[in-house]
Amino acid sequence: MAAxxxxxxxxxxAASKGSFLIKPGIGLMVWTLLVFGITMVLLSKLAFxxxxxxxxxxxxxxxxxxxxAERTRTEADQLLAEYRERLKEARAQAEEIVQRARQAAxxxxxxxxxxxxxxxxxxxxxxxxDIEAATKRALDDIRSEVAELTIIATEKVTRKTxxxxxxxxxxxxxxxxxxxSSITSGSANN
Numbered sequence: 001m002a003a004x005x006x007x008x009x010x011x012x013x014a015a016s017k018g019s020f021l022i023k024p025g026i027g028l029m030v031w032t033l034l035v036f037g038i039t040m041v042l043l044s045k046l047a048f049x050x051x052x053x054x055x056x057x058x059x060x061x062x063x064x065x066x067x068x069a070e071r072t073r074t075e076a077d078q079l080l081a082e083y084r085e086r087l088k089e090a091r092a093q094a095e096e097i098v099q100r101a102r103q104a105a106x107x108x109x110x111x112x113x114x115x116x117x118x119x120x121x122x123x124x125x126x127x128x129x130d131i132e133a134a135t136k137r138a139l140d141d142i143r144s145e146v147a148e149l150t151i152i153a154t155e156k157v158t159r160k161t162x163x164x165x166x167x168x169x170x171x172x173x174x175x176x177x178x179x180x181s182s183i184t185s186g187s188a189n190n
Contacts, residue, residue, distance in 0.1 A: 147171040 151167050 143175060146174060150174040 150170055154170055155161060
């Protein structure tokens with residue numbers, strides 16, 4: 001190590017001659033400043049305006065994108081509000097339609113019941129009229145049969161032919177003795 005210290009090193013020799021960092025060279029500095037100045041002028045005339053223009057275009061593009069996004073969001077919010085309002089109206093209309101359908105069904109059911117009752121009552125009245133007519137016909141038939149049987153029985157018993165006046169008198173007497181009121185009142189009760 002003593003040998004290393006005894007010999008002057010290359011660094012020590014370079015330091016003793018003077019370093020360009022410690023002792024700057026004026027000529028080198030002037031040329032460096034001149035080249036830097038020319039570079040800055042060229043950059044400011046050629047590159048910086050283009051860079052500035054590209055940055056401005058990018059800024060406008062971003063601002064337009066933000067504005068478009070805001071408009072789109074506003075429109076989407078409006079569409080969503082309209083959709084919700086229409087959905088609410090559709091639900092209200094659906095409920096109204098269901099309510100009207102229920103009312104119509106109830107009305108139709110009530111009318112059908114009334115109409116059925118009317119048809120049933122009319123059928124009962126018609127059947128009653130038919131029964132009364134049939135009873136009347138049957139009674140008329142029975143009366144005529146009774147009258148004929150009375151005349152035949154009387155002729156056989158008396159062994160002579162009766163005159164028309166006698167026949168009429170006998171028939172009326174026989175019919176007056178028969179009580180047809182229970183037959184007609186019984187059919188009316190049915």
